[in-house]
Amino acid sequence: MNEFITVNNLTKRFGELTAVDNLSFNVEEGEIFGFLGPNGAGKTTTLNILSTLLEADSGEVTVDGLDLKKNEREIKSIIGLVPQEIAFYKNLTARENVTFFASLYGLKGKVLKEAVDEALSFVGLEGETKKRSGKLSGGMQRRLNIACGIAHKPKLIVMDEPTVGVDAKSRELIMHSIRTLRDGGATIIYTSHYMPEVQEICDRIAIISSGRLAAIGTETELLSYVTNHKTVVIETENTDEEIFSKALRILGTIPGVSHSSRQGNENIIDLDVDLTFSNITPILGTLLDCGISVRSIDSEAPNLETTFLALTGSELNKEETPHV
Amino acid sequence: MFRIMQKEFLGMLRDRSGFVFSLIFPVVLVFVLGNMLASLDNADAPIEEIRLAYIVETQNPAEAAAIDEFLTVMEENSQVKLTESDDFSVSKVDVDKGDLDACVVFSEPFSVTIAEGGDLVKNRAVKLTMQSFAREYAAISVLMAHVGVEDSGSWAGMTGIDGATFAPVPSRVALSMTELTDLTVDKDLGVNRSMIDYYAVMMIVMIVFMSGSSIGASSVYQSKQDGTMRRTMLSPVSRSKYFASSLLGFFPLHILSVLCVMVPSVLFFGAHYANTWQGNVLLFIGLSVVGMAATGVCMITGIFMKTNPFIPFMAVVWVLLFFSGTFSKEIFITGFSEYLPTSMIRAAAFDLTIFGRPDGMILVTVVSIGVTAITAAIGSALLRRKELVA
Numbered sequence: 001m002n003e004f005i006t007v008n009n010l011t012k013r014f015g016e017l018t019a020v021d022n023l024s025f026n027v028e029e030g031e032i033f034g035f036l037g038p039n040g041a042g043k044t045t046t047l048n049i050l051s052t053l054l055e056a057d058s059g060e061v062t063v064d065g066l067d068l069k070k071n072e073r074e075i076k077s078i079i080g081l082v083p084q085e086i087a088f089y090k091n092l093t094a095r096e097n098v099t100f101f102a103s104l105y106g107l108k109g110k111v112l113k114e115a116v117d118e119a120l121s122f123v124g125l126e127g128e129t130k131k132r133s134g135k136l137s138g139g140m141q142r143r144l145n146i147a148c149g150i151a152h153k154p155k156l157i158v159m160d161e162p163t164v165g166v167d168a169k170s171r172e173l174i175m176h177s178i179r180t181l182r183d184g185g186a187t188i189i190y191t192s193h194y195m196p197e198v199q200e201i202c203d204r205i206a207i208i209s210s211g212r213l214a215a216i217g218t219e220t221e222l223l224s225y226v227t228n229h230k231t232v233v234i235e236t237e238n239t240d241e242e243i244f245s246k247a248l249r250i251l252g253t254i255p256g257v258s259h260s261s262r263q264g265n266e267n268i269i270d271l272d273v274d275l276t277f278s279n280i281t282p283i284l285g286t287l288l289d290c291g292i293s294v295r296s297i298d299s300e301a302p303n304l305e306t307t308f309l310a311l312t313g314s315e316l317n318k319e320e321t322p323h324v
Numbered sequence: 325m326f327r328i329m330q331k332e333f334l335g336m337l338r339d340r341s342g343f344v345f346s347l348i349f350p351v352v353l354v355f356v357l358g359n360m361l362a363s364l365d366n367a368d369a370p371i372e373e374i375r376l377a378y379i380v381e382t383q384n385p386a387e388a389a390a391i392d393e394f395l396t397v398m399e400e401n402s403q404v405k406l407t408e409s410d411d412f413s414v415s416k417v418d419v420d421k422g423d424l425d426a427c428v429v430f431s432e433p434f435s436v437t438i439a440e441g442g443d444l445v446k447n448r449a450v451k452l453t454m455q456s457f458a459r460e461y462a463a464i465s466v467l468m469a470h471v472g473v474e475d476s477g478s479w480a481g482m483t484g485i486d487g488a489t490f491a492p493v494p495s496r497v498a499l500s501m502t503e504l505t506d507l508t509v510d511k512d513l514g515v516n517r518s519m520i521d522y523y524a525v526m527m528i529v530m531i532v533f534m535s536g537s538s539i540g541a542s543s544v545y546q547s548k549q550d551g552t553m554r555r556t557m558l559s560p561v562s563r564s565k566y567f568a569s570s571l572l573g574f575f576p577l578h579i580l581s582v583l584c585v586m587v588p589s590v591l592f593f594g595a596h597y598a599n600t601w602q603g604n605v606l607l608f609i610g611l612s613v614v615g616m617a618a619t620g621v622c623m624i625t626g627i628f629m630k631t632n633p634f635i636p637f638m639a640v641v642w643v644l645l646f647f648s649g650t651f652s653k654e655i656f657i658t659g660f661s662e663y664l665p666t667s668m669i670r671a672a673a674f675d676l677t678i679f680g681r682p683d684g685m686i687l688v689t690v691v692s693i694g695v696t697a698i699t700a701a702i703g704s705a706l707l708r709r710k711e712l713v714a
Contacts, residue, residue: 051558076560087551089331091338096331103327104559132338148555 004029004187010059019045021211032188034202042211080154084161090134105152119151139170195305209312230301232271237293247290325569332573346535350584358593375425377407377415382432426450524589525673532615540622541633564704578615610689617692620699
């Protein structure tokens with residue numbers, strides 16, 4: 001795949017605050033690129049620069065081979081924005097809104113009408129075109145928000161938390177729409193506070209923290225940056241302290257098990273094992289030999305959430321500081 | 325550009341507060357004030373007595389003789405109590421105190437100045453009487469000029485006014501009947517006017533300022549708040565085109581606002597505006613453009629505001645209207661109030677509607693167009709500063 005966006009040493013300051021600090025990454029053509037970071041990490045600033053809404057203090061950005069500083073107008077015409085907020089006119093109908101935003105990109109007459117019909121149909125709002133936008137349900141408003149950003153068929157779509165506050169049905173529809181757009185050739189930059197969504201939909205993910213790139217890659221690559229372990233959690237029947245200590249010592253010697261511990265005074269044992277560890281027979285054998293009856297056994301593989309936490313020191317959906 | 329204008333117009337028309345301020349409020353105001361003023365105008369209180377002081381300043385024998393004859397006739401009316409005065413300022417104080425109902429000064433070249441008291445019905449009676457006399461005198465002067473009587477001596481015989489000697493007819497009066505018409509129109513000091521005529525003009529000035537400010541204040545601020553401006557700025561449309569189109573999109577709304585006062589005030593309350601259709605068109609366009617200028621100024625400030633600017637803007641507009649004497653003429657502060665834009669625009673509108681003088685309204689229109697253009701240029705420049713939008 002070709003590099004659709006290249007960002008080199010991008011820096012943006014607001015007074016004393018360095019919102020984006022020497023940031024470099026690239027986005028491949030036709031991929032869904034997850035862009036994650038805690039609040040205040042600089043992701044909104046970066047997205048604003050990429051979508052020509054802000055000027056960087058230094059650094060270079062190219063979009064579709066065009067230099068952002070020299071070809072702002074051309075780049076604007078190939079970008080579609082789906083902002084986090086519901087950014088359309090509540091007093092206009094769904095059709096009027098999509099028509100207005102599409103017309104800003106020079107679409108006229110029959111082409112405009114077809115593009116509007118297509119966009120409304122794409123997000124499943126073809127039956128609600130004459131309704132005032134403010135009267136639509138929350139999920140429908142989210143979908144209309146997408147339609148307004150894609151009607152002009154942009155090559156690059158910036159989606160800033162497009163599923164905030166929507167019901168499961170609308171979320172599923174939106175997810176499906178995003179994949180369809182990607183399959184249609186669009187490159188998508190996607191941000192979300194909902195990690196399972198990012199894991200589900202993104203081809204590659206960049207995590208930024210304090211304006212710097214913390215990690216970039218596929219989900220598996222990101223997980224491997226942080227840990228090569230997973231946790232096996234075993235719940236047992238009541239057992240005295242001495243038997244627990246003995247069992248933990250033996251479990252720690254099993255190949256592939258790097259650490260064993262008890263959760264406080266609970267009857268639960270945590271075992272850190274290699275990611276590839278799958279044979280639990282020696283574990284169960286050891287516990288039985290020690291006279292411990294097993295109630296349940298579970299394996300907790302590391303996920304993007306824990307990876308994010310490890311890389312940024314913050315939970316993704318934790319509200320800390322305002323957007324920068 | 326059309327789409328942006330259409331969006332602004334439709335958006336504001338469908339916005340509840342914009343609709344109420346621009347279209348409902350003016351109509352309600354017209355009906356409330358129209359009904360109140362109609363009852364004032366039709367007051368059935370008898371005039372009883374008019375205490376009138378007069379000062380004859382003119383040295384022209386013909387004018388003095390005509391005035392003397394006129395005063396004699398007036399004295400025959402038992403309801404009129406005439407007093408000759410030699411000091412206008414003293415009489416004016418008496419009028420203000422209520423000891424006199426009015427004071428009239430006859431000056432040269434022929435003109436009549438009236439210092440009014442507080443009784444509206446008596447004021448109108450005095451105005452009507454004086455206006456009739458002024459018109460009659462002017463008409464006779466023109467007639468004399470047309471029959472070739474320019475010699476003061478021969479005039480006396482023809483008019484039969486006690487052998488008084490008339491001065492040559494002033495050339496500006498004696499030219500033609502057209503001029504006579506102009507003269508009477510120019511000297512229409514309000515005798516053919518009703519209260520609604522005055523208040524309708526004041527209402528329009530108030531409405532264009534209030535709706536203009538509210539529209540301008542909320543449009544840009546709201547666009548910034550709900551993210552639509554960010555989305556629009558991302559498009560390839562130039563920012564100057566966007567700002568100018570948004571501003572122009574509000575023009576039909578200002579036109580509707582002005583119409584909402586003018587049409588019902590004329591249809592339901594018989595209000596008169598300018599005496600000519602050209603004057604009415606000038607008034608209509610001028611005041612609509614004033615609304616545009618107010619909107620432009622408020623749009624610019626809306627770019628910087630971090631809270632909803634509607635309330636502070638309304639407060640500013642109310643203060644402007646208050647100190648320009650919109651709500652009570654007693655509040656008018658000489659040396660200050662007349663320089664407020666609301667006062668100046670209202671004065672220009674009165675000049676056009678009551679005295680038929682269009683110069684002030686033309687100036688207001690030109691300045692308002694200029695202010696609108698300047699705000700469009702400043703607004704466009706501000707939107708190019710990306711930090712303000714993103």
